[in-house]
Amino acid sequence: MFRTVLFTALVLVIAIGGGASSVWYALDRQDGIDAVSIGGWTAFPDIGTPDADPYSQARTARQGILTLGRAEGISFIAQHDSSGDGLRQGCSYRIEGIIPPARFWTLYAADETLSALPTQTRRPFALHSYEVLRGPENTVTIAVGPHPAPGNWLMVRGAGAMLLVLTLYDTSIASSTGIADVDLPLVTKVACDA
Template sequence: MLKNALLTLLSLVIAIGGGGGSVWYALKAQDGVGAIRIGQWTAFPDIGTPAADPYSKARVAREGVLALGRAEGLSFVAERDAGGGELKRECTYTIEGGFPTARFWTLYAADQSLGVVETGKSRPAALQSYGVVRQPDNLVIISASDHPMPGNWLLTGGFGRMYFVLTFYDTPIASSTGLSDVSLPRILKVGCNA
């Protein structure tokens, strides 16, 4: 009798723990149901639409974000650099390349909850399309670091894991036909603080 009760309890603990852990992982992972990947960047194009899968809806509910609909824009998140390493706040990165057509875009350094990185400095850890210096061939080179850099500088600070969030507003890439030929900027690690 006691043996059966313990086995039943153990089965329930494994089932509830395993189920809860798998849901937590599915909601936390940047790759998953409905995700598209372009280079180091991942997006969930259906997240703000009625066609969103249950995991996308749960992600929006858990994080409390206002998801963009297809006609409004699309957010991409990068968690790794071009070499496959996790993005770290104590490292310096170069984000370089062309940006797809959009009326407006923003780029910011994010913490684990995908909120803007708190740097403790008066300069915001975000850039936008109207405030960047472009190369003659219309490419953009952005340095992300905790110390000032020439040109386009995205302030980061502190230690630990970091993400980059690139959001395009009023863009044709948000439609299902626009994602096939999109190229996004590369994220290259320059070095890390010792």
């Protein structure tokens, strides 16, 4: 009798614990179901539509973020640099390339809940398309890190992991089926503070 109760309790603990941990894992991943990965960037094109998968809906509800509908735009999230290392607040990065056509776009550094990282100064926590300097053929080069850099610079201070969030508003790629054919800027690690 005691063995049966103990065995039943063990099976329940494994089932409930395993199920809860797998759901937690699925909700914390930025490359889950219905994700489209382009280089080091990940997007969920269906997240603001009725076609969104249940995990994306749960992640959105848990993080308390407002999603964009397909006609409004799309957000891309970079969690790793070009070499596959996780992005860190104490490191400097260079974002280089062409940003897809959009009426307006923003770029900011965020924590794992997609909340913007504070700069602890009067400096804005985000860059947008109307204020960046552009190179030949509409390319952009943006320095991201704790140390000032010439040209476009996104200040990030602190320690720990971070994400980069690039949101394109009123863009044709959000509604097209060829979203995977889009080229996004490359995120390259320049240096890290000790």
